[in-house]
Amino acid sequence: MTNFERFLDTFFNGKVMLKYLPDILSGMVVTIELAVLIVLSGLAAGLSLALIRSLAIRPLNWLIIFIVDLFRSLPPLVIIVLMYFGLPYAEVSPSGFVSTWLSLAFVLMAFSEEIFWAGITSVHKGQWEAARSTGLSFGQTLMNVVLPQALRLTIPPLTNRTIAITKGTALGTVVAVTEILGEASSAVSNSYNPSPLMMGAAAYLVLFLPVVVLARRLETKFAWKK
Amino acid sequence: MTQQPIVDARAIHKHFGALHVLKGVDLKVAERELVFVIGPSGSGKSTLLRCLNRLEEPSSGSIVVDGIDMLDARTDINHARQRIGMVFQSFNLYPHMTALGNVTLALRKVAGKSRVEADRLGQAALERVGLADRAGHTPGQLSGGQQQRVAIARSIALEPRVMLFDEPTSALDPELVGSVLEVMRSLRESGMTMIVVSHEMGFARNAADRVVFMDDGLIVEQGPPAAIFENPTHERTRAFIGQIQRH
Numbered sequence: 001m002t003n004f005e006r007f008l009d010t011f012f013n014g015k016v017m018l019k020y021l022p023d024i025l026s027g028m029v030v031t032i033e034l035a036v037l038i039v040l041s042g043l044a045a046g047l048s049l050a051l052i053r054s055l056a057i058r059p060l061n062w063l064i065i066f067i068v069d070l071f072r073s074l075p076p077l078v079i080i081v082l083m084y085f086g087l088p089y090a091e092v093s094p095s096g097f098v099s100t101w102l103s104l105a106f107v108l109m110a111f112s113e114e115i116f117w118a119g120i121t122s123v124h125k126g127q128w129e130a131a132r133s134t135g136l137s138f139g140q141t142l143m144n145v146v147l148p149q150a151l152r153l154t155i156p157p158l159t160n161r162t163i164a165i166t167k168g169t170a171l172g173t174v175v176a177v178t179e180i181l182g183e184a185s186s187a188v189s190n191s192y193n194p195s196p197l198m199m200g201a202a203a204y205l206v207l208f209l210p211v212v213v214l215a216r217r218l219e220t221k222f223a224w225k226k
Numbered sequence: 227m228t229q230q231p232i233v234d235a236r237a238i239h240k241h242f243g244a245l246h247v248l249k250g251v252d253l254k255v256a257e258r259e260l261v262f263v264i265g266p267s268g269s270g271k272s273t274l275l276r277c278l279n280r281l282e283e284p285s286s287g288s289i290v291v292d293g294i295d296m297l298d299a300r301t302d303i304n305h306a307r308q309r310i311g312m313v314f315q316s317f318n319l320y321p322h323m324t325a326l327g328n329v330t331l332a333l334r335k336v337a338g339k340s341r342v343e344a345d346r347l348g349q350a351a352l353e354r355v356g357l358a359d360r361a362g363h364t365p366g367q368l369s370g371g372q373q374q375r376v377a378i379a380r381s382i383a384l385e386p387r388v389m390l391f392d393e394p395t396s397a398l399d400p401e402l403v404g405s406v407l408e409v410m411r412s413l414r415e416s417g418m419t420m421i422v423v424s425h426e427m428g429f430a431r432n433a434a435d436r437v438v439f440m441d442d443g444l445i446v447e448q449g450p451p452a453a454i455f456e457n458p459t460h461e462r463t464r465a466f467i468g469q470i471q472r473h
C-alpha cells in the first residue's frame with residue numbers, strides 16, 4: 001500500500017462509510033430539525049423583544065437588556081450544560097435535544113434582539129413623525145413604516161449571526177444529541193476509523209454551504225441603495 | 227376675525243428639561259386663512275407647529291383645532307391628526323413605498339378606505355400636486371421638489387381642515403422651490419387653512435393673510451405682510467427682517 005492508499009483507507013474508507021451512512025443521514029435530519037427550530041423560535045423571540053423594547057417601558061427594557069446581555073456573554077456550551085445537567089435539580093428534565101434547542105434559541109434571541117433593535121432605532125425619527133402626523137397609531141407606524149425599513153438593514157448581520165449560532169447545534173453531542181457530529185463520533189469509536197468524521201464534515205458542508213451562499217446573495221440584494 | 231377660529235391655541239408653554247422653548251404663545255387662525263410664521267432659528271417655530279398636532283406635548287396651555295380639544299385625554303389623537311396635515315422640511319417620505327403607496331397608507335389604515343378606493347383618492351391627490359404620472363415611482367427616483375409634492379399629496383388626500391408647513395422649501399435646490407410654492411398657492415386658492423413656517427418672503431408677500439414674527443419663544447408682533455415687512459413696530463422684528471432681506 002502506498003502512503004496515499006493508506007490515507008484513503010483511513011479517512012475515506014468505503015466500507016466504513018457505507019456502513020455508517022444511514023447514521024450520518026439520520027444525524028442530518030436531527031441537525032436540520034434543531035436548526036429550523038432554533039432559527040424560527042430564536043428570531044421570533046428576538047423580534048418580539050425588540051418590539052416590546054420599542055414601547056419604551058423602562059423596567060421592562062432593563063429586564064430585556066439584562067437578559068440579552070446575559071445570553072450574549074455566556075458561552076452557548078455553558079448554557080446547554082447548565083440546562084441539561086442543572087435544571088433536573090429544579091424538577092425539570094429537558095432532553096438533550098430540548099436543551100440544545102432552547103439554549104441556542106436563547107442565544108439567537110439575544111443577538112437578534114440587538115440587531116433588530118439597532119435596525120429599528122436607525123430609522124430616521126422623521127419617519128415616525130410623518131406617519132404619526134397622518135393619524136397612524138404607534139403600532140401601525142411600527143409595522144407599516146419603521147419595521148420594513150429596519151428589517152432591510154438587519155438582513156446582513158442577521159444572516160451571519162444566524163448561521164454562526166445554528167452551527168452550534170454540534171454542541172449537542174455533549175448532551176447526547178444524535179445530530180451529525182454525535183453520530184459521526186460514535187461511528188468513529190465503533191469502527192476505529194475516522195472516515196465517519198469526514199462524512200460528518202461533508203454533511204455540514206451540504207447543509208450550510210447553500211445557506212452561506214444564499215446569505216451572500218441576500219446581502220447584495222438588500223444592500224441599502226440610496 | 228368674527229367667526230370661530232379653526233385653530234385656537236392659548237398660553238402654550240413648552241419646556242425641554244430646563245430649556246423654556248415656548249413662553250406662552252397664543253395663536254388663533256381663521257378658516258381659509260394663511261398665516262405665515264417667521265423668526266430666527268431656535269425661536270420655537272417648529273415646536274409651536276408640532277404642539278398643534280401634538281407631535282410635541284405642550285407643558286401647559288390649551289389647543290382646540292376644528293372644535294376638538296387636542297390636549298384632552300379623551301380625544302382620539304389619531305383621529306384628530308387626520309384633520310391636521312403636516313409637511314416637513316425633510317419630506318419624510320417612506321422610502322420603501324411608491325409615491326402612491328405613501329399617499330394611500332393612512333387612507334387605508336386610518337381612514338379605513340378599501341385599497342381600490344384609497345388608490346382612487348391617492349391618484350387624485352397626486353394629480354392635484356401635478357404628479358399623477360409619478361404614482362409608481364419610489365422617493366429615490368424623484369427630485370426633492372417632487373418628493374415634497376408627494377408629501378403634500380399624502381396630507382391632502384386625508385382632506386385635512388388645516389395644513390401645517392415647517393420650512394417646506396428649505397431643503398430644496400433653488401430651482402425646485404417654485405414648483406412646491408406653486409402647489410401651496412393652489413392649495414390656498416382652494417380655500418385650505420394653512421400655517422406656514424418659511425423664509426420665502428416673496429411667497430409671504432403675495433399669499434399670506436397675516437405674518438407672525440416669533441422670537442425667543444414668544445410672538446413678538448403680527449399683522450398683514452405689508453405692515454410687518456415694511457413697517458415693523460418692534461426693534462427685533464426690524465432687525466430680523468433687515469437680516470433676511472440682505473440675504
Ligand SMILES: Nc1ncnc2c1ncn2[C@@H]1O[C@H](COP(=O)(O)OP(=O)(O)O)[C@@H](O)[C@H]1O
Nearest residue numbers: 242245247265266267268269270271272273274
Ligand atoms: N426634542 C427637543 N429636545 C430638546 N430641545 C429641543 C427639542 N426640540 C427643539 N429643541 C430646542 O428648542 C428650541 C426651539 O427649537 P425649534 O422649535 O426647532 O426652533 P425653530 O423651528 O424656530 O428654529 C431650540 O433651542 C431647540 O434646540
Ligand SMILES: [Mg+2]
Nearest residue numbers: 271272273393
Ligand atoms: Mg424649525
